[in-house]
Amino acid sequence: SQELEQSPQSLIVQEGKNLTINCTSSKTLYGLYWYKQKYGEGLIFLMMLQKGGEEKSHEKITAKLDEKKQQSSLHITASQPSHAGIYLCGADIFAGGTSYGKLTFGQGTILTVHP
Amino acid sequence: GAVVSQHPSRVICKSGTSVKIECRSLDFQATTMFWYRQFPKQSLMLMATSNEGSKATYEQGVEKDKFLINHASLTLSTLTVTSAHPEDSSFYICSAWNQETQYFGPGTRLLVL
Numbered sequence: 001s002q003e004l005e006q007s008p009q010s011l012i013v014q015e016g017k018n019l020t021i022n023c024t025s026s027k028t029l030y031g032l033y034w035y036k037q038k039y040g041e042g043l044i045f046l047m048m049l050q051k052g053g054e055e056k057s058h059e060k061i062t063a064k065l066d067e068k069k070q071q072s073s074l075h076i077t078a079s080q081p082s083h084a085g086i087y088l089c090g091a092d093i094f095a096g097g098t099s100y101g102k103l104t105f106g107q108g109t110i111l112t113v114h115p
Numbered sequence: 116g117a118v119v120s121q122h123p124s125r126v127i128c129k130s131g132t133s134v135k136i137e138c139r140s141l142d143f144q145a146t147t148m149f150w151y152r153q154f155p156k157q158s159l160m161l162m163a164t165s166n167e168g169s170k171a172t173y174e175q176g177v178e179k180d181k182f183l184i185n186h187a188s189l190t191l192s193t194l195t196v197t198s199a200h201p202e203d204s205s206f207y208i209c210s211a212w213n214q215e216t217q218y219f220g221p222g223t224r225l226l227v228l
Binding site: 031033035040041042043044045048088090102103104105106107108110 | 217
């Protein structure tokens with residue numbers, strides 16, 4: 001089983017709709033990273049969360065990390081076709097709370113936004 | 116944010132040949148870089164950790180002699196796929212940490228015929 005579970009695996013929405021992607025682990029997440037990837041391209045860094053209860057926003061995207069640091073959500077408000085892509089959560093789950101270590105990734109969520 | 120580049124972006128080779136992929140940190144130094152592999156519609160799988168000035172650390176199941184990693188300087192790591200076979204066809208992505216964030220290269224698509 002995946003150490004990081006993302007849901008849903010795919011999502012199709014109409015432009016203007018809000019949506020949420022979840023990332024869940026049975027282990028404590030020491031650093032949770034959200035990335036966006038276009039097919040066949042590299043990963044674009046979106047946001048990083050480290051503290052329990054932390055919430056960050058950038059433009060229409062908001063990411064939260066729960067108090068237990070085992071679940072994160074990515075929320076997009078008023079989605080646009082430019083938001084389409086693959087969203088990946090990555091986390092340091094190897095304890096110690098150290099940065100600069102290996103990241104484990106969820107399986108990704110494919111987002112399609114219809115105009 | 117920090118920039119990581121990869122070269123080439125795409126390569127097609129014959130079975131049995133070796134292919135070298137370069138990963139560079141353009142505006143920062145990286146003592147550690149990571150190499151990932153991604154199959155279509157799947158997530159990233161860490162292959163190895165590249166350490167400047169020392170041997171790479173490979174993940175379980177990754178053949179060291181198959182995937183040679185050299186971290187020759189603080190801005191360059193190379194991955195060489197030796198005696199490539201069609202099953203090595205994949206998307207290879209490198210990354211490096213800078214100021215608590217891991218930045219990724221644009222990836223290299225390898226197709227082995």
